[in-house]
Amino acid sequence: MGRKAAIIGGGVIGGGWAARFLLNGWDVAVFDPDPQAERKIGEVLANARASLPALSDVPMPAEGRLTFAATITEAVEGAEYIQESVSERLDLKHRVFAQIQQVAPDTLLGSSTSGFKPSELQQQAANPGSIFVAHPFNPVYLLPLAEVVPSEKNPADKIEAAKEILREIGMFPLHIRKEIDAHIADRFLEAVWREALWLVKDGIATTEEIDEAIRMGFGLRWGQMGLFETYRVAGGEAGMKHFMAQFGPCLQWPWTKLTDVPEFNDELVDLIAGQSDAQSGHHSIRELERIRDSNLIGFLRALKDRNWGAGKVLRDHDARRATAFHTGEPAGAPLVMAQMQVLPGWIDYNGHMTESRYLFAASETSDAFLRLIGAGMDYVAAGHSYYTAETHIMHLDEAKLGDRLTGTLQVLSSDEKRLHVFIRIQKGDDTVATVEQMLLHVDMKAGKACPAAPEVLARLNPIAEAHKALPRPASVGRHVGQRKQ
Ligand SMILES: NC(=O)C1=CN([C@@H]2O[C@H](COP(=O)(O)OP(=O)(O)OC[C@H]3O[C@@H](n4cnc5c(N)ncnc54)[C@H](O)[C@@H]3O)[C@@H](O)[C@H]2O)C=CC1
Numbered sequence: 282m283g284r285k286a287a288i289i290g291g292g293v294i295g296g297g298w299a300a301r302f303l304l305n306g307w308d309v310a311v312f313d314p315d316p317q318a319e320r321k322i323g324e325v326l327a328n329a330r331a332s333l334p335a336l337s338d339v340p341m342p343a344e345g346r347l348t349f350a351a352t353i354t355e356a357v358e359g360a361e362y363i364q365e366s367v368s369e370r371l372d373l374k375h376r377v378f379a380q381i382q383q384v385a386p387d388t389l390l391g392s393s394t395s396g397f398k399p400s401e402l403q404q405q406a407a408n409p410g411s412i413f414v415a416h417p418f419n420p421v422y423l424l425p426l427a428e429v430v431p432s433e434k435n436p437a438d439k440i441e442a443a444k445e446i447l448r449e450i451g452m453f454p455l456h457i458r459k460e461i462d463a464h465i466a467d468r469f470l471e472a473v474w475r476e477a478l479w480l481v482k483d484g485i486a487t488t489e490e491i492d493e494a495i496r497m498g499f500g501l502r503w504g505q506m507g508l509f510e511t512y513r514v515a516g517g518e519a520g521m522k523h524f525m526a527q528f529g530p531c532l533q534w535p536w537t538k539l540t541d542v543p544e545f546n547d548e549l550v551d552l553i554a555g556q557s558d559a560q561s562g563h564h565s566i567r568e569l570e571r572i573r574d575s576n577l578i579g580f581l582r583a584l585k586d587r588n589w590g591a592g593k594v595l596r597d598h599d600a601r602r603a604t605a606f607h608t609g610e611p612a613g614a615p616l617v618m619a620q621m622q623v624l625p626g627w628i629d630y631n632g633h634m635t636e637s638r639y640l641f642a643a644s645e646t647s648d649a650f651l652r653l654i655g656a657g658m659d660y661v662a663a664g665h666s667y668y669t670a671e672t673h674i675m676h677l678d679e680a681k682l683g684d685r686l687t688g689t690l691q692v693l694s695s696d697e698k699r700l701h702v703f704i705r706i707q708k709g710d711d712t713v714a715t716v717e718q719m720l721l722h723v724d725m726k727a728g729k730a731c732p733a734a735p736e737v738l739a740r741l742n743p744i745a746e747a748h749k750a751l752p753r754p755a756s757v758g759r760h761v762g763q764r765k766q
């Protein structure tokens with residue numbers, strides 16, 4: 282039996298939590314009285330399966346088991362963590378907490394609430410100390426942030442345990458030290474939302490123009506630097522003080538209606554919904570979700586390459602799983618080093634995975650191996666690395682959109698400077714490509730080959746020794762155009 286999470290409420294957000302836990306190897310039990318819940322979660326899960334693995338450079342764990350429970354009691358039985366994601370009504374949340382705590386009073390119980398404070402959620406609870414806010418962002422399976430908000434009734438060790446579980450499933454728990462309505466992020470979102478509603482209501486801009494104003498400019502900046510770091514840079518060499526001196530006086534100007542709320546009535550709803558239909562109604566919601574997800578994958582991968590912002594969280598998550606995956610003695614089999622999903626941008630005009638992605642898949646595999654032997658980014662930053670000197674790819678079968686690929690690596694031979702490897706890109710049991718590579722260990726500053734550090738060789742050598750027992754692949758050393766044996 283794996284670790285189990287219970288998801289109470291399986292709508293947009295509950296479905297996202299279920300997907301994140303499942304794809305990180307947890308068993309998940311969902312309770313939601315909506316007869317459509319199973320179908321809806323199935324669709325969210327399909328989107329998550331098509332996107333989340335693309336962020337990982339180490340093997341994902343086997344997906345957990347998903348069950349739909351008939352009662353809350355059944356769902357929470359044996360759960361190590363419970364996430365409540367029912368509709369945003371305090372009376373409903375109180376009722377659900379009471380039912381949960383009748384049978385699981387001590388289990389960690391995070392609430393997805395966008396606005397309620399933990400002290401409000403805890404009112405009349407059998408065990409207030411177990412209930413806290415864990416506010417995620419949609420899509421929960423891709424965005425790492427979870428605002429974790431305790432009240433003074435939550436023991437610190439419980440909150441730390443919850444944060445650790447969130448990290449284990451690849452999230453970034455941001456500890457909000459003082460409870461406040463709508464936590465931190467939703468206060469911003471609400472302010473921007475109010476201002477946008479005014480701009481549409483007053484006929485200044487359409488929904489489409491507002492979206493362009495965000496996505497063509499500051500939205501791109503926010504996703505990687507946030508607000509203060511962005512404005513620090515905008516202050517020029519004198520930084521934040523200069524920025525504040527220059528733009529501080531604007532606070533007195535009538536630029537903003539942030540504290541005013543437009544009247545919420547049918548007219549406003551029809552105006553906004555009508556413009557939104559005109560802007561985006563030619564896409565279904567599921568299509569928009571897939572577009573959003575593949576764009577997010579692109580952004581997040583770029584941040585991961587730069588080890589910046591949300592990209593750091595992805596790297597930390599990989600590092601945790603890589604450690605958990607490769608413990609103990611190296612197995613006497615090719616090492617499973619990478620798992621990937623064939624994404625839309627990887628497909629060429631022939632309708633299958635484009636050739637550069639085979640090399641990409643091999644690089645993901647060899648990079649993961651280099652991290653395993655201690656020649657990862659820290660090693661590179663200290664001035665040493667392995668460079669690829671030669672590569673031979675054999676394309677044996679097609680990989681198609683959505684296929685899950687596994688990269689395995691066999692060490693053919695190695696010495697202090699050289700590392701000769703054989704990579705198989707697998708689709709299940711089928712090998713779609715083999716990639717033979719010779720890597721050279723280099724001193725990056727001197728720009729020439731040199732012996733690897735003793736600690737790297739100490740990790741590499743036992744693996745190379747174990748791999749000597751493996752059959753030598755028939756295609757090793759094959760030249761281009763040679764007849765198949
Ligand atoms: N939609 C969003 O963008 C975000 C929403 N949230 C929060 O997440 C929570 C859920 O919101 P959504 O998923 O958007 O709503 P939703 O309407 O998509 O889903 C709510 C689900 O709760 C279920 N439900 C109602 N009563 C229930 C009960 N007694 N037991 C179990 N399930 C029950 C409903 O059948 C429905 O499937 C809310 O607290 C919301 O504030 C948090 C972050 C983002």
Ligand SMILES: C[N+](C)(C)CC(=O)CC(=O)[O-]
Pocket residue numbers: 394395417418419467470
């Ligand atoms: C609109 N909302 C308040 C429910 C949004 C959130 O809570 C977070 C998000 O995903 O934008």
